Amino acid sequence: MTAVIRTQSLSKWYGNVLGLSDVSLEIEPGITGLLGPNGAGKSTFLKLITGQIKPSIGTVSILGEPIWNNVRTFARLGFCPEQDSFYEDMTGWEFLTRLLSLHGFSAAEIGDRAERALRFVELAKDKDRLIRGYSRGMRQRIKVAQAVAHDPQIIILDEPLNGLDPLGKRKVIRLIKEFKESGKTVIVSSHVLPEIEALTRSIVLLHQGKILAQGDIHYIRDLIDKHPHKISVMCSDTRRLAARLVGEPSIRNIQFGPGPETIVFETRDRDVIFGLLPRLVVDAAIDVEEITSPDDNLQAVFDYLTGK
Amino acid sequence: MTTGEMNIELKDIRFHYGKITALDGVDLTLGEGACGLLGPNGAGKSTLLRILLGFLNPAQGEGRVLGYDIRKDQFLIRRSVGYMPEDDCLIPGMDAVTFTAYFGELSGMPRQEAMKRAHDVLFYVGLGESRYRLLETYSAGMKQRLKLAQALVHDPKLLFLDEPTSNLDPQGRREILDLIKDISSKKNIQVLVSSHILTDIEDTCSHVVILNKGKVAAQGELEALKEIQFSLYELRTKGETGGFLKTLKEKGCRIEETEDELMKIYMPADLFRTEIFRTAALENVQIRYFIKSRTSLEDLFAETVGVD
Amino acid sequence: MPIAERGYAHWEGTFVERRFPWWPITRLGIRLAFKRKFFKPVFAVSLGPAVFFLAGIYMSERIEDFQFMFRGRSGNRLLGVDPAYFKTYFTFETTLFLMVMLMVLAGASLICDDLKFNSLQLYFSRPLRKRDYWLGKMATVSFFLLIVTLVPGLLFILFKIIFSGSFKLLADYPWLPISVIGYSLLVTLFFSFYTLLVSSLSKNRRYVSILIFLIYIFSDVFFGIFYGIFHDSSFCLLSIKCNIQQVGAFLFRVNPQYDVPWIYSFLVLAAICSLSGFVLKKKIRGVEVIK
Numbered sequence: 084m085t086a087v088i089r090t091q092s093l094s095k096w097y098g099n100v101l102g103l104s105d106v107s108l109e110i111e112p113g114i115t116g117l118l119g120p121n122g123a124g125k126s127t128f129l130k131l132i133t134g135q136i137k138p139s140i141g142t143v144s145i146l147g148e149p150i151w152n153n154v155r156t157f158a159r160l161g162f163c164p165e166q167d168s169f170y171e172d173m174t175g176w177e178f179l180t181r182l183l184s185l186h187g188f189s190a191a192e193i194g195d196r197a198e199r200a201l202r203f204v205e206l207a208k209d210k211d212r213l214i215r216g217y218s219r220g221m222r223q224r225i226k227v228a229q230a231v232a233h234d235p236q237i238i239i240l241d242e243p244l245n246g247l248d249p250l251g252k253r254k255v256i257r258l259i260k261e262f263k264e265s266g267k268t269v270i271v272s273s274h275v276l277p278e279i280e281a282l283t284r285s286i287v288l289l290h291q292g293k294i295l296a297q298g299d300i301h302y303i304r305d306l307i308d309k310h311p312h313k314i315s316v317m318c319s320d321t322r323r324l325a326a327r328l329v330g331e332p333s334i335r336n337i338q339f340g341p342g343p344e345t346i347v348f349e350t351r352d353r354d355v356i357f358g359l360l361p362r363l364v365v366d367a368a369i370d371v372e373e374i375t376s377p378d379d380n381l382q383a384v385f386d387y388l389t390g391k
Numbered sequence: 392m393t394t395g396e397m398n399i400e401l402k403d404i405r406f407h408y409g410k411i412t413a414l415d416g417v418d419l420t421l422g423e424g425a426c427g428l429l430g431p432n433g434a435g436k437s438t439l440l441r442i443l444l445g446f447l448n449p450a451q452g453e454g455r456v457l458g459y460d461i462r463k464d465q466f467l468i469r470r471s472v473g474y475m476p477e478d479d480c481l482i483p484g485m486d487a488v489t490f491t492a493y494f495g496e497l498s499g500m501p502r503q504e505a506m507k508r509a510h511d512v513l514f515y516v517g518l519g520e521s522r523y524r525l526l527e528t529y530s531a532g533m534k535q536r537l538k539l540a541q542a543l544v545h546d547p548k549l550l551f552l553d554e555p556t557s558n559l560d561p562q563g564r565r566e567i568l569d570l571i572k573d574i575s576s577k578k579n580i581q582v583l584v585s586s587h588i589l590t591d592i593e594d595t596c597s598h599v600v601i602l603n604k605g606k607v608a609a610q611g612e613l614e615a616l617k618e619i620q621f622s623l624y625e626l627r628t629k630g631e632t633g634g635f636l637k638t639l640k641e642k643g644c645r646i647e648e649t650e651d652e653l654m655k656i657y658m659p660a661d662l663f664r665t666e667i668f669r670t671a672a673l674e675n676v677q678i679r680y681f682i683k684s685r686t687s688l689e690d691l692f693a694e695t696v697g698v699d
Numbered sequence: 700m701p702i703a704e705r706g707y708a709h710w711e712g713t714f715v716e717r718r719f720p721w722w723p724i725t726r727l728g729i730r731l732a733f734k735r736k737f738f739k740p741v742f743a744v745s746l747g748p749a750v751f752f753l754a755g756i757y758m759s760e761r762i763e764d765f766q767f768m769f770r771g772r773s774g775n776r777l778l779g780v781d782p783a784y785f786k787t788y789f790t791f792e793t794t795l796f797l798m799v800m801l802m803v804l805a806g807a808s809l810i811c812d813d814l815k816f817n818s819l820q821l822y823f824s825r826p827l828r829k830r831d832y833w834l835g836k837m838a839t840v841s842f843f844l845l846i847v848t849l850v851p852g853l854l855f856i857l858f859k860i861i862f863s864g865s866f867k868l869l870a871d872y873p874w875l876p877i878s879v880i881g882y883s884l885l886v887t888l889f890f891s892f893y894t895l896l897v898s899s900l901s902k903n904r905r906y907v908s909i910l911i912f913l914i915y916i917f918s919d920v921f922f923g924i925f926y927g928i929f930h931d932s933s934f935c936l937l938s939i940k941c942n943i944q945q946v947g948a949f950l951f952r953v954n955p956q957y958d959v960p961w962i963y964s965f966l967v968l969a970a971i972c973s974l975s976g977f978v979l980k981k982k983i984r985g986v987e988v989i990k
Contacts, residue, residue, distance in 0.1 A: 118561065119560075120560045120561065120562055121530065121531065121532070121560040121563075218432055218433070219432060220432060245557075246587075247587065248430070248431045248432045248587050249429070249431075249587055249589055249689060249692045249693075250431055250692070250693065250696060251431075251432075252587070253689070253693065274558075274559060274560050274561055274564065275556075275561075275564070275588055275590075276561050277588075277590040278588075278590075353679070354629075354677070357629065357677035357678065357679055358675075358677055360668075360677070360678065361668040361669070361671040361672035361676070361677075361678060362672040364665070364668045365665060365668050365669045365672055368665075370663075370664070370665060371664070371665075371668065371681065372683070373681060373682050373683070374678060374679070374680060374681040374682075375680060375681075375682065376679070376680065382561065382565065385561050385562075386561075386562075386565070389562065444824055446823070466826040467826070469824060469825055469826040470714060470825075470826045472824070473824075474820070474821075474824035476817065476820045476821070476824075478817045478820070479816070479817065480816055480817040480818045480820055480821055481816050481818065482727075482731075482812065482813075482816065482818050483808075483812060483816065484731050484734055485727075485731075493723060493727055494821055494825065496723045497720075497723055497724070497822065497825045497827055498714075498825045498826065499714035499715060499716070499717075499825075499826060500710075500712065500714060500715070501712070501715050502723075504710075504712045508710055508712075511708065515706065515707050541821060543707075545710070545714075546709050546710035573706065573707065574707060577707055577709075579709065
């Protein structure tokens with residue numbers, strides 16, 4: 084898969100305040116999650132790859148071409164910013180068509196695209212209402228509509244689920260997955276990690292202006308040596324299970340609880356433990372209710388890597 | 392308050408804003424434990440909170456909060472209730488201690504007591520080190536904790552938290568959620584959390600109330616509402632599953648493979664779940680994830696509120 | 700228990716019923732006023748006229764000592780301490796102007812900051828009546844204004860009696876203390892209403908500060924313009940300053956400057972106060988806790 088967005092040693096300072104330092108990465112088609120603590124450089128990064136600001140050092144190229152002032156490439160980018168600020172006196176339709184006209188489409192094409200985009204975000208019946216009268220969820224969706232109306236190849240969404248109620252979130256998640264299905268490249272930035280996990284397994288974690296990790300969540304988790312994997316088992320006899328496993332060298336730690344029926348093992352070699360477990364459980368006649376990996380998720384990866 | 396008495400009891404509450412019906416017959420009883428308040432935008436959540444805080448008189452219906460009548464004892468209610476608003480709020484020119492003590496005083500605490508308590512509460516929420524700094528210098532996470540501190544300073548028996556994790560980075564979210572869990576685990580504080588982030592509610596609450604179109608669409612213990620299916624299990628495995636699945640099917644199980652490599656196994660009534668492990672041991676398959684299938688809160692929400 | 704429990708602890712105290720629930724609000728308002736830039740110097744300067752007039756009272760008693768300053772009998776008349784003297788202090792352009800400065804520095808942010816920073820939600824989720832909130836804010840402005848009106852007024856009476864060694868002042872004008880109190884309360888109340896009204900009109904403190912000034916100044920400018928065109932002194936009702944001066948003249952039994960019944964001026968001021976009450980009620984209710 085060829086990289087759609089490629090940055091090379093990308094760095095940006097504002098005076099002596101660091102925005103981003105030495106970020107080199109390649110983003111491929113599909114959904115990539117962008118996350119990091121406040122001040123990590125996410126907004127700087129997004130501004131750099133959408134060509135809104137110029138790097139201090141380094142290059143950004145999108146679809147093989149540098150982004151700066153590259154109108155042709157801008158046309159292939161869609162951006163849905165975090166801020167909520169609109170021309171309140173326009174209707175949804177006016178807003179969308181005016182933005183589309185900036186792309187130089189013909190009048191007929193503008194109408195066509197606007198219709199499609201509005202249908203896509205399910206705002207077709209509200210298109211003639213003033214944006215001032217839109218609910219939070221509708222405002223969020225019209226932002227998404229303007230990001231996709233010109234059929235970009237690359238869509239960048241900054242906190243797209245902010246302020247939406249659970250049903251609204253479902254709609255937008257569905258939309259984003261549809262983009263992925265049609266081969267587009269989507270970058271989603273969010274602070275709500277479970278929501279990123281619902282969308283993708285591929286992430287970029289920024290921290291203090293640098294890339295801290297990039298790739299598949301579970302692959303990254305595997306590489307975090309310092310924190311062995313936790314396996315939580317809920318069963319009828321935790322003590323007996325512990326007794327059976329305590330002699331196993333790949334078990335680093337055994338903890339009882341929370342609750343009387345739960346036990347948590349830590350291991351660096353899950354293959355060995357999971358390989359043993361079914362036989363062990365059957366032989367010891369232990370009734371297993373639940374097996375989970377409590378720290379094989381994005382929140383744990385985030386916590387472990389940003390040093391909590 | 393004697394045991395058995397509920398913290399919140401509402402019967403047939405109705406309220407209109409002019410022609411718009413905000414609440415259309417709400418019956419609610421809440422006891423101890425953290426409760427999540429959910430609902431689409433416009434469902435009546437804010438109106439309900441206003442009535443619970445003793446701000447609005449319902450057009451019809453009656454209720455008691457902490458034993459006080461919602462029409463006659465509104466002041467007494469507000470003395471024992473803490474409210475953490477969604478919007479940022481502060482008073483410029485003050486530091487955290489003065490701010491918190493001030494609102495403690497306005498809740499009816501004597502001045503010295505309010506001051507003493509302000510220090511304690513600020514340490515508890517994690518602002519101990521920064522409590523003498525001016526509020527204008529506070530970051531988003533700190534402002535959120537400050538709001539929680541002013542809600543706790545007068546030791547309320549009922550705490551309303553409105554979108555407590557909005558605008559927080561992943562670290563901040565975790566810290567606030569941990570605080571909420573800690574507070575609700577103490578006796579004598581009932582916590583009501585209103586949020587659109589369902590994973591937060593699942594993490595902190597044991598009960599939920601789902602509002603829709605001015606009525607209570609669902610209410611009860613989260614675990615009970617999520618309808619655990621006793622013979623449906625979700626699994627993730629590693630290894631060659633051909634033989635494993637074949638054997639299970641022969642034993643009478645119905646198997647579904649969903650997206651994201653998740654397997655759903657419907658067990659016949661006469662089969663013990665240990666059989667799954669026995670089969671796994673025989674076929675050399677690792678079982679890495681094993682839970683009883685339950686509807687997610689998201690699905691529950693969609694079912695209750697009705698997906699458009 | 701050898702080790703104390705950490706974490707959240709319950710408060711074992713009891714609540715108090717304050718006689719003045721709004722007092723913490725006023726106390727905070729006063730504190731924040733002193734923190735404002737330029738407040739302390741302006742406050743000091745605003746006491747200047749009072750000191751000046753107090754010195755005048757002293758001089759009026761020792762007129763012989765200061766005879767060299769004046770020629771002829773005009774000195775006697777100039778420093779006669781009578782109700783007109785009080786009226787002069789109270790309606791002195793500078794005094795009024797300094798009062799407006801105090802209102803700007805101490806009062807502009809009172810409502811507008813609460814609107815901007817959403818703190819009304821925090822106030823009203825407490826057992827606090829809207830009336831108490833309003834009283835607390837009014838009392839902040841009133842506190843400073845009373846220091847510049849009531850306190851000097853009463854001090855003048857006191858010191859005149861002390862310096863002259865007799866109660867002649869009170870004998871001649873027994874209604875004087877009542878006028879002093881009445882006028883002080885009137886002006887203080889009016890200006891407090893006025894300040895809160897303007898403060899609730901915008902979320903931007905700087906804008907509010909400018910408005911407090913400009914409305915006051917321009918009301919007088921408009922009077923000047925209309926008077927210049929129409930030569931009708933009833934346009935003095937347009938000017939806040941003139942209205943105050945008219946009422947002051949009435950209360951101190953001095954001939955008013957303009958040939959307009961003082962009651963009209965009083966009504967204009969009262970109308971502004973009502974407007975203030977009306978607007979404030981709307982603004983505070985509109986932000987009732989949750990949006």
